[in-house]
Amino acid sequence: MKTGMTVLVLAIVVTAVLPAAPEITLSAAASLTTVLQDLEVPAEASCGAKVLLNLGASGTLRRQIEEGAPVDVFFSAARLDMDQLQKKGLVIPETRVDLLGNSLVLVGGPEARPVTGKGELRAVLQSASVLAIGDPEAVPAGRYAREALSAWGLWDLVASKTAHAGSVREALQFVQSGSAPVGIVFKTDATSAAPAGSVKVLFSFPNEILSTPIVYPVAVVSATSDRAAAEKLVQFLRGDTARQAFRAAGFTVP
Amino acid sequence: MSVFAPILLSLKVAAVATVITFLAGLGLARIFAARRVPLRSVWEGLLLLPLVFPPTITGYLLLVVLGRRGLLGGLLAHAGLQVVFTWTAAVIASFIVSLPLMYQNCKAALRSVEPQYAGAARTLGVSEGRIFRRITLPIAAPGILAGTALSFARALGEFGATLMTAGNIPGRTQTIPLAIYSAVEGGRTRDANILLGVTVVISFVLVAVVGWAERRMFFPGRDSR
Numbered sequence: 001m002k003t004g005m006t007v008l009v010l011a012i013v014v015t016a017v018l019p020a021a022p023e024i025t026l027s028a029a030a031s032l033t034t035v036l037q038d039l040e041v042p043a044e045a046s047c048g049a050k051v052l053l054n055l056g057a058s059g060t061l062r063r064q065i066e067e068g069a070p071v072d073v074f075f076s077a078a079r080l081d082m083d084q085l086q087k088k089g090l091v092i093p094e095t096r097v098d099l100l101g102n103s104l105v106l107v108g109g110p111e112a113r114p115v116t117g118k119g120e121l122r123a124v125l126q127s128a129s130v131l132a133i134g135d136p137e138a139v140p141a142g143r144y145a146r147e148a149l150s151a152w153g154l155w156d157l158v159a160s161k162t163a164h165a166g167s168v169r170e171a172l173q174f175v176q177s178g179s180a181p182v183g184i185v186f187k188t189d190a191t192s193a194a195p196a197g198s199v200k201v202l203f204s205f206p207n208e209i210l211s212t213p214i215v216y217p218v219a220v221v222s223a224t225s226d227r228a229a230a231e232k233l234v235q236f237l238r239g240d241t242a243r244q245a246f247r248a249a250g251f252t253v254p
Numbered sequence: 255m256s257v258f259a260p261i262l263l264s265l266k267v268a269a270v271a272t273v274i275t276f277l278a279g280l281g282l283a284r285i286f287a288a289r290r291v292p293l294r295s296v297w298e299g300l301l302l303l304p305l306v307f308p309p310t311i312t313g314y315l316l317l318v319v320l321g322r323r324g325l326l327g328g329l330l331a332h333a334g335l336q337v338v339f340t341w342t343a344a345v346i347a348s349f350i351v352s353l354p355l356m357y358q359n360c361k362a363a364l365r366s367v368e369p370q371y372a373g374a375a376r377t378l379g380v381s382e383g384r385i386f387r388r389i390t391l392p393i394a395a396p397g398i399l400a401g402t403a404l405s406f407a408r409a410l411g412e413f414g415a416t417l418m419t420a421g422n423i424p425g426r427t428q429t430i431p432l433a434i435y436s437a438v439e440g441g442r443t444r445d446a447n448i449l450l451g452v453t454v455v456i457s458f459v460l461v462a463v464v465g466w467a468e469r470r471m472f473f474p475g476r477d478s479r
Contacts (some may be wrong), residue, residue, distance in 0.1 A: 027421075030440075055439075060418065064338070067322070067327075068324070068327065069421065070339055192441045
């Protein structure tokens with residue numbers, strides 16, 4: 001007990017007096033969690049500063065920047081949030097890049113059969129008891145799902161039996177746990193699902209049916225305290241090392 | 255990711271927040287229980303708001319106040335202080351959401367003390383401060399202890415307001431609940447499960463400590479059984 005307390009007190013003291021190295025804060029969408037954590041070490045080496053990752057829903061991260069939180073780089077899962085910040089002059093427009101792309105997929109349990117074509121998709125959706133999607137009002141993946149199904153005239157078929165999830169990962173959980181037989185999520189969510197094989201990709205929606213492409217924009221925040229390091233970090237995210245990691249995680253890199 | 259960083263941080267944040275909540279909650283309860291305060295229901299209503307608000311809303315309001323564009327945050331920024339995205343912000347968030355629990359428990363505990371005891375002491379010329387420390391506080395102790403335990407538990411589980419004001423920065427402001435959220439979002443089920451297990455252990459330790467303290471209070475000298 002006594003040694004435990006000593007260790008605890010020591011740890012608290014050590015974390016409190018850590019030396020202050022140059023730091024930049026990268027606010028990034030929750031769906032980028034795994035891949036960005038893997039890239040932390042090379043990212044810090046390339047921009048010469050400690051990179052602090054702040055992870056959350058793109059809407060939350062946007063509001064933090066609006067209220068003056070000390071963020072240097074914003075990596076959003078949706079254009080909408082970046083557009084709103086740009087309109088208010090809170091990000092530097094010339095540093096903005098559409099870095100990643102993603103696509104929508106229909107997922108089901110491991111025993112479900114793959115779907116080929118629009119006709120079969122209609123049949124599957126018709127017979128399914130529930131369709132799990134992100135809340136279309138708040139979750140980008142849900143918004144895209146509604147748009148894709150509307151474009152093919154399938155939305156009315158499922159509108160009354162969609163289970164709205166608070167995040168795209170939650171929608172995936174609905175399918176993984178068997179609560180919903182099918183769901184619509186991003187391809188990267190389906191491939192990183194754990195344990196592997198607990199969900200199966202049944203169908204991939206073509207990106208052309210969406211009026212706004214699924215892109216992840218990144219930009220330097222206007223209020224940055226270290227613009228040079230922030231720009232170096234964006235450069236790193238556009239570089240080969242990062243591109244390989246993003247591709248491995250299932251993103252498309254234009 | 256190390257699972258130790260969020261555990262240490264959570265314990266640190268919850269401990270510091272509980273100390274502040276204890277002092278503020280007990281102090282406010284003493285004032286409100288003993289004196290006539292003008293606009294009393296307005297102050298009490300304000301105090302209880304964080305209990306009614308969803309934590310994300312509390313967090314948003316805190317962010318508006320503490321952010322660089324906010325009233326308080328602007329002043330602090332002039333002094334070179336940054337609260338948002340630090341563990342101090344996590345302490346403030348935990349303090350605000352747990353204060354109503356501490357306050358309500360302390361108020362009920364202080365009210366339950368029979369005024370005759372204090373009256374008797376007063377006739378013997380004992381000072382008000384001494385009466386509070388030697389008579390009221392010991393009798394009210396079980397209720398105050400319950401409030402403290404609730405506040406600590408609430409601070410430990412705080413998620414929404416912390417995510418908003420302290421951010422979710424691993425190793426810096428990522429407490430256990432935020433780390434579980436990130437682990438689930440990132441598909442790291444193992445880390446999520448470990449942290450869940452740790453939370454359960456902390457809860458049981460808390461219950462055991464409170465039980466031990468209660469036994470000491472009700473049966474002083476007999477806890478060596």
